[in-house]
Amino acid sequence: VLRTADNLRMFGDSTQDVFVLESEIYDINLTTRYTFLTEEYKGYAGLANYYREGLIEKGILTKSQESGDIPFYYDIISGVKETSHILGIQYLHTFSMTTFDEAGKISDDLAANGINNQVMNLQGWFNEGYYHDAPHDIRIIRKLGGKSGLEKLQDRVTANNGRMYADVAFQEVTFADDHFNYKAESSRYYGAGYVASLGQVNPTTLRNTTGLGYPETRWDLLSPKFLPRYVQKFSNKIAKIDIDGISLRDLGDKLHSDKKRTNCINREEALDIVIGQLDVLEATGKKLMTNAGNDYSFSYSSDIINAPTTGNNFALVDEHIPLYQMIIHGYIPYSTELLNFQDNNEMTKTILLSIETGSSPHYLFTWKASSEMKNTGLNRYYATTYETWKDDAISVYEQINDALKHVSGAAMTDHRILDNGVRKITYDNGVIIYINYDSEAQKADGLEVPAMWYRLEGK
Numbered sequence: 001v002l003r004t005a006d007n008l009r010m011f012g013d014s015t016q017d018v019f020v021l022e023s024e025i026y027d028i029n030l031t032t033r034y035t036f037l038t039e040e041y042k043g044y045a046g047l048a049n050y051y052r053e054g055l056i057e058k059g060i061l062t063k064s065q066e067s068g069d070i071p072f073y074y075d076i077i078s079g080v081k082e083t084s085h086i087l088g089i090q091y092l093h094t095f096s097m098t099t100f101d102e103a104g105k106i107s108d109d110l111a112a113n114g115i116n117n118q119v120m121n122l123q124g125w126f127n128e129g130y131y132h133d134a135p136h137d138i139r140i141i142r143k144l145g146g147k148s149g150l151e152k153l154q155d156r157v158t159a160n161n162g163r164m165y166a167d168v169a170f171q172e173v174t175f176a177d178d179h180f181n182y183k184a185e186s187s188r189y190y191g192a193g194y195v196a197s198l199g200q201v202n203p204t205t206l207r208n209t210t211g212l213g214y215p216e217t218r219w220d221l222l223s224p225k226f227l228p229r230y231v232q233k234f235s236n237k238i239a240k241i242d243i244d245g246i247s248l249r250d251l252g253d254k255l256h257s258d259k260k261r262t263n264c265i266n267r268e269e270a271l272d273i274v275i276g277q278l279d280v281l282e283a284t285g286k287k288l289m290t291n292a293g294n295d296y297s298f299s300y301s302s303d304i305i306n307a308p309t310t311g312n313n314f315a316l317v318d319e320h321i322p323l324y325q326m327i328i329h330g331y332i333p334y335s336t337e338l339l340n341f342q343d344n345n346e347m348t349k350t351i352l353l354s355i356e357t358g359s360s361p362h363y364l365f366t367w368k369a370s371s372e373m374k375n376t377g378l379n380r381y382y383a384t385t386y387e388t389w390k391d392d393a394i395s396v397y398e399q400i401n402d403a404l405k406h407v408s409g410a411a412m413t414d415h416r417i418l419d420n421g422v423r424k425i426t427y428d429n430g431v432i433i434y435i436n437y438d439s440e441a442q443k444a445d446g447l448e449v450p451a452m453w454y455r456l457e458g459k
Helices: 043-057 100-112 146-159 227-238 267-282 295-300 323-328 344-357 386-404
Strands: 005-009 017-021 072-077 079-086 089-096 118-123 163-168 172-174 219-221 245-248 287-291 301-305 362-365 412-417 423-427 432-436 442-444 447-449 453-457
Touching (some): 146 163, 267 287, 323 412, 344 453, 432 442, 447 453
Parallel strands (some): 072 118, 287 301
Antiparallel strands (some): 172 219, 412 423, 432 453
16 A cells, blocks of 8 residues: 555544545555566475575575474463452452463373473463553563462473463553553554554454453554564563563564554554564574464564464465465474364364474463353353363374374475375475375375375375
8 A cells, every 4th residue: 555545534424524645655665576487486386485495595494403293382371351340340350270380280291191392382471461461561470370480380391392482462452451551652543543453353243343341352553663662671571581482472473554644654664663673582582483473573483373274265266275384394383273163073174284284283271161261351262171172182183293293394395286186295305295185085196095184105
């Protein structure tokens, strides 16, 4: 969008709209670059290989040293906000869904069940829980275990041959933060200057601006202008805490402008600001994990969670291909989206999709029963109880790992959809995986691929 335009409504009357045009054009030197792919780089597989090689040459991607068992990714929800009352006055308090000690027990139990490569994403550990206050400081929740409990948890995860990341949201500031100056620090739309605030999807209007009864689930977009202030303060604090990693809930995949009339920041300028903050966070010495990270975050990401496994389902799309995974497999470990909330009757298909895309499984756990969150802003997470899910999660991991451990650390060099619908995925270590989503066995390259299963060759 080279120049933003908007309708400014006068006096609340739709007949009195004034067309407002942004005063400055998009002040960026725009260029168009074409790359003509040779026979060596034909098809979408060639496109992925070419793009990957370019990222390697720029030093953005570095070959992973991992081999053997793939990671098992799991989120832990610790502190959760809940509405309470005192003397008839409503307020939000934070209760524990999983203490740091209980999170350690989950890590120990997974290790005891043979998961020797685990990645924990600890959520809700500071500043009043999952929907935490803006991270200009770090107040580790004492009822969860405090700073010492958090560092002991890190030690337990490390002892189980795992890595732990502490989750933080920088750009989405909850409405429950009473100290955030949303009028000054939020991004704005250009026309009437409305504050950019979003939330959950209202099922009646389909607008993504509601709290559905829980104001903490609504959030303001922090202006890129103020992002460095929060990141720097957080970095100074987190550097003093003995943990290995930081999980970026929204800094690796969300990029937005700020159209304040007096100081417009466009998306390219916002990108420069975000990259600068990734540099600041990397300088803490902590590993960074991004959520469905965009390519500008690749060079900073030790892990990526929630990598997309399907396309956007537009009518124009007739096939889904794992282009994202073809670019980064063997360079950055990554996971699927949460599997707790997949249709259990379709779990075999989900396992095959994970194998096709080279994705590690990803689950969400709580120590307490998920029903405890029924009357909170996290009521959408209705199936998280560890004791309920651990057997299924371990079984799914073992099935995916049986296939993908043979290509751990290898680049995905080719992906083809054969005439009979069988997927053929080739890796640079010589391993080929055939995926058959059909209810009947199919032939591929003279080999029989079982119905609704896979076949591994070259291991």
